[in-house]
Amino acid sequence: MQTFEYERAGSIDGALQSGEIQGSRFLAGGTNLLDLMKGGIEQPERIIDISRLPLATVTELPDGGLRIGAMVRNSDAANHPLVRTRYPLLSQAFLAGASPQLRNMASVGGNLMQRTRCYYFYDTAFPACNKRDPGSGCAARDGYNRIHALFGASDECVATNPSDMSVALAALDAVVEVRGASDTRRIPIADFHRLPGNTPQFDTTLKPGELIVAVELPPSPFAAHAHYLKVRDRASYAFALVSVAAGLDIRDGIVRDARVVLGGVAHKPWRVEAAERAITGKQPGNGAIAAAARASVEGAQPLRHNAFKVELARAAVTEALQKARGRA
């Protein structure tokens, strides 16, 4: 572990100022960054602790939406009454992640910044990882790639995003509010994470020095019919092989709007509009659900060890939509 400077930010402006300095990283809950630092994967020269900034509140918005501060702990967000009642999908996704101890530390902003669990990224003794060491190659593409991407990968990187929360946020059309030294940007969740292309070292579209201050959720029509399904190798404390955030807006027996977002299959939450189209305007019967499930895996490009995830994703979408439909 490389020696680093530590600074506790006293204000957002102070944090932004310090964040401008080359080699700085913001530290929130530390549940991912500290691990990466201990493993030598991240070697920041300067840590700016933002955990005491006034960003830990959940506020109801005038339009009925919700603003969740970046420093709200995952466990607090999951159990907030307004999250539970209006965005049960998000609450379920939080609770599917990590362990209670980690959720008590992890922040909403930090969860958006989680880095991949690709084996070859996480162990610096493997010589090739473009995400860790740009230009070194991708050991995963021809290596052991059971947990890797089905969609949107590149020759340079086949890693997946490990967050559960982000998958639900993508289904809820969240907006990420970030502040830089000179301006505030509102980034739609779909544009926040990116595909690897030939620059897999960048997980997000954040600019250097920008700080996530909040996530905003518009009013959701999916509260009554939503389900987050996480399929993993063990019952808890494991990353998703495949996860599905499914939301249905069912009125008069017809699906008026739908969201199907897959997790664990791409470098970002993978929204499948073809699946949503396949069920929208229809009765949410098993036929429509099957069509949506089929559509959700079209174009999948499995690797040597993850072909099972194609069938698994289809099955998971089926199950998630069935559960979202519920008693409708």
Place this chain on the structure above:
Amino acid sequence: MNDKSLIGAALDRVDGPAKVTGQARYAAEFSPSNMAYAVMVQSTIPSGRVRVDTTRALRMPGVIYVLTHDNAPALPQKGRAAVNPPAGRILSLLQDDVVKYNGQPIAVVVADTFENAMEAAANVNVAYIAQPAQLDFEKEKSSAYKPEKLTRDPPDKAWGNIDIGLAQAEVRVEQDYSTSMEHHNPMEPHATVAHWQGENLTLYDATQYVSGVKQTVAKTLGIPAERIRVIDPFVGGGFGCKGSAWSHVVLAALASKAAGRPVKLVLARTQMFGPVGGRPLTQQKVVLGARRDGRLTAIRHDVVSHTSVMEDYAEASTMPTRALYACANGATTQRLVKLNVGVPTFQRAPGECTGTFAIESAMDELAVKLGMDPVELRLRNHAETEPSTGKPWTSKRLRTCYEMAAKRFGWSKRNAAPRSMRTAHELIGWGMATATYPAHRLPALASARLLRDGSALVTSGTQDLGTGTYTIMTQIAAQTLGVPLSQVRFELGDTALPEAPVSGGSMTAASVGPAVQDACLALKRMIVDAAAADPRSPLHELDEPNAAIHDGWLTTRGGRRLESLAAFAMRQPAAIEAKGQAKPGEDEKKFASRSFGAVFVEVRVDELTGVLRVPRVVAAYSVGRLFNLKTARSQLQGGIVWGLGQALFEQSVLDLRYGRFANGNLAEYHVPVNADVQEIEVDFVDEDDARFNPLGGRGIGEIGITGVAGAVANAVFHATGKRIRDLPITLDKLIA
């Protein structure tokens, strides 16, 4: 408490309060003054030669010394003087520049703080000349060879005539089964604190065998064993990986000597995958021949497992086959394939747990072919004597295990047809298997001393891996002496104490228990004799047969209290001390000793996603007399949890290009978490195996894991109609 009931009673652990209040000190928690910190640097290639440049590391803050092959002292026989498996292994001690596996220690950095040592370790410059490595088991299989021996048996063993047996068969099962590489990962990682005081070395070492570490380190360094003391009062799990003194133990001693300071070397979790052993992968062919009535006519089991290019270690999966079922004709073979990986080793129920997976799966396949209930098939082949030797058992109550566990599980309600039991979204499967593990014991010494306050200090240089050794030895001592539990203190984990064997092979209770009993019986006699000879004692003139000790009092044989031990002890000019010993008797050669059990499991398989869960395990065991019902149950339940891990999750994935484990950390190497472990019910049959051991117990540390994977695989077949013959049973195998 009446002292008659002490042995076997479900008592809380005597070391429980120390553990939950943080008073129990584990190896890494000893910190001699002026101690420095050592961090091991490992190779990142599987084969070749290495050049280590420490220039930059030596200039870093706080760095005291960097040990490499360039400056390491030349050890006797190039560091191989102690090699005598299983107590000694071929270690990597920086005696040359050769790299034989990815993860091999190639340098040790010593610094004033752990952080400085870590940072300097990252700044050791390493250059390699890579050489071709043997990594692909499939490719290397063609050069499989016969090892010299298994731990106690020859590699190949046959009885009867397998060809005749197969010719007699009316039904035949012939299948290939396989199991994955695994790593032990006890909660406490390996740790060594090395402290030289002149020529004398004290090692605080996380180990299952303090005396073994002493012998290995002494021989390896070429110093007299008397100069080494090994201390380890508490062990946070061992499961086999702490049964040998691995490279880091000797390296810590060398680094401490070179640095001129005590040194602490604690392995990181990622360092637990490679340099400290693991379970080899196995490929197993099983052939069963049977008559229509289910009686076996032939049993063949051929096993190939991997070992390291450095040393032979065979996963003895054929051992249960040699002992499990009555079958007149058997043939078993073991072969090895060398790979450029760290040396594999004993891992909880070595051989038996991988072997029972194959044999018990094959028996289930046979039951399906015969249309016979799997329990009935096993009863029809129940072995009244050990099949491969014809020796009678010291004791065996397996039939009762089947009966008890089947009844408690509700087996009679099982519909035998696959996919016949279900809920709306889940397929339900019920499966069973036989569990088994051999019973052995080794010579052990103990001592018992009456202290001036009338309490007893009882000691043996054994180990408590978290299993309950402190507790059961206290129980045995208290009952034997006739004093309350609170009047006995038991000490272990120190080579200054009477020597005891390795805490492995489920042998501790059966080896050390009788030695403790022997010491306490001797002490009791000495006390009674001394009291009888003491004119000031109310026992004076009572003959030994007429005197006794009960509940901390000297009494008449009838139980009338004459004088407290405390009052007696106060008058003694010096502490009274007795030595005890125990070793296996002649019966060991005439009889076979083995524990058995029956495991029943229910699985649920999500029909859509293939997600597999095990909501219920019911098992019954024939393990001889129990010394503590509570710690015994914990051992068996823990073993079953391990079995679930093997069945469902555990798999160290070797990247065949780099020879490095892709998932070498606990985030990606999955062991069961609480949510995976649901109902586990454990029963014991009433049994007393006095022929094996004067206390009647056989040992329980390992049998719990055996049979579980087979039972799960059999239940999965029952649920889904899919026979999975390769562990672990991950959902990709079910969804395909």
